[in-house]
Amino acid sequence: MKTIVNDEFRSLGDFIKSLPETFESGGTTLYKARNTVKKFTCDGIDLIVKRYKRPNAVQRVVYTLFRPSKAARAYSYANILLDRGYATPTPIAYIEIKKGGLINECYFISTVTTDTPLYDALVETPDFDRELAAKLAQYVAQMHIDGVMHGDPNLNNILYNREDDGTTHFTLIDTNRSTFKSNLSKSSCISNLVRLTHRRDLLEYLISRYAEYRKWDVDDTVRRVIEGLDKFEHRREVKYRLKQKYLK
Structure with a gap:
């Protein structure tokens, strides 16, 4: 499992690393279709956690060898948008889980927006x-x-x-x-x-x-x-x- 955490939210590291185990039973579901979006609260901080649909066989190879995963892109693109002056929820972390050497599951975690x-x-x-x-x-x-x-x-x-x-x-x-x-x-x-x-x-x-x-x-x-x-x-x-x- 690969976990990247924004330095501003290092205190949430243990909670973030536990998300693959607690996601199904915890949090409040906000959206569930191809992807699932839930709201969690840790140490008084509200978080949005998005679990992406498991990639198909071709996508697993692509996201492992040729292109960043959806979660990695969500994290990096949010930083780019903020740097360019475009509002988006602050990226907190992303998680990638491999199976058989290929990406099998990924999560993106951000702050909550009330807009x-x-x-x-x-x-x-x-x-x-x-x-x-x-x-x-x-x-x-x-x-x-x-x-x-x-x-x-x-x-x-x-x-x-x-x-x-x-x-x-x-x-x-x-x-x-x-x-x-x-x-x-x-x-x-x-x-x-x-x-x-x-x-x-x-x-x-x-x-x-x-x-x-x-x-x-x-x-x-x-x-x-x-x-x-x-x-x-x-x-x-x-x-x-x-x-x-x-x-x-």
Whole structure:
């Protein structure tokens, strides 16, 4: 077992090392699907612990020999984001467990954020908050200008809090698929924007404000993103039908 702990949280070392044994029976489950996310408390400090789905045979080889594991990337990318001025929960530690010489299980531990996902405020509301959406569009545009690209920027992975004076702050989570480059291409930015939301009126508004901020042609940018969403949804529907047909 490999355990990397942030120097600021060395006092939690023993607790962190015990997590693979205590994870199933301890903590409060916040999310459970492919990955499982739980909240733990140790020495008065609230922690978020994410256990990633066990990798398949190919991924085990890749994560051992060629690429950092999801947990290792989550830890290092969080530090990069914080260094670049983008809010994300403070990385506390990550754990990798090998079996037969290959990575078999991994965990990422971070501090807790009380910020709210944008999904409810923008997607689940019939008349979405245009001021909030415009600020989000500018935020994502500035991220791209700064060479920062969230790998899955859906509106459950971008959180926000609004101060009494109206100032809005954003926080990024689930960042292990992020990309950091000095100069992101326009096509890669457009592909990334497709992942913001499936709600068409909201997406068109977000992309319009994004394009204005970047001084891009608004109509062309909206068209390209919507075309990208159409293709994405079509591929997903085909994949779903194939699963229904062959996995019954």
